[in-house]
Amino acid sequence: MPELPDVEGFRRYFARYAEGRLIRGVRARDAALVRNTNGPGLGRALAGRRFEKPSRRGKWLIAPAEGPTVLIHFGMTGLLHWTAAAGEPHPYDRIVFELDGGELRYRDMRKFGGVWLARSGVPLEDVTGPLGPDAMTVDREQLGELLSRRRGGIKAALMDQRLIAGIGNLLSDEVLWRARIHPSRRANGLSRRLLDSLSRELHYVIATSNRWARIPAEPGWLTGVRDKRGARCPRCGARLRRSTVAGRTACWCPRDQRKPA
DNA sequence: TTGCATGTTCCGGA
């Protein structure tokens, strides 16, 4: 699930249930998902503090706690679950934040994500690695500037977190489909018109998806049909094409998204 | 049983 809109949803969820609450302790049910310290270390760093207002950068959820900061990356299958009653955790609840009034649980079936700790004064980029500007705030001019430095494919460029943060496989395909750009076109070869379109569709898709806390699998969206057998373009009805681009399964419309020779 | 899955990282080769 987790691309920018999903993490934006987790940010709101965190703010709703965890912001302002006192942290009593942390249970690392799977210690391996505490990535840069250990369970007890995370607990010691946080106990007695309160979670503050969370933010997001790309696919990272950033939760400061009066000095230290918790950073969560959701990998492929991560999510947050709040419970006011202390019941038996779900088998995939890997890390449990015991808060005043309930528990916030980090759940992750495939365990590609995890929780990191940035101690007071440590730059967050030490944890996240270099990240480009957040995709939600990149304007047309900045987008053109970033892409102009890339000779490789447009899909690979959009998904490179060091260039632009927050875009993954589904989001890149959805945006490129709307902008009618073939996923393996050169990033720095787009016309002004296509760049305008790409920027416009990027912001439309992100703004709309953020409200859903996911890319809507609704009529008129590529994401709604991309994984069906024999899927057709919601716009023109052509049979959609699937193939590996930039290491991921890309989906595009061969009629609307032509690749120049 | 096999292939595939919305993420990142590392490695080798062009």
Place this chain on the structure above:
DNA sequence: GTCCGGAACATGCA
């Protein structure tokens, strides 16, 4: 340095 493909990570599902 750049870019790409492939493998690895862990687990479930069609």
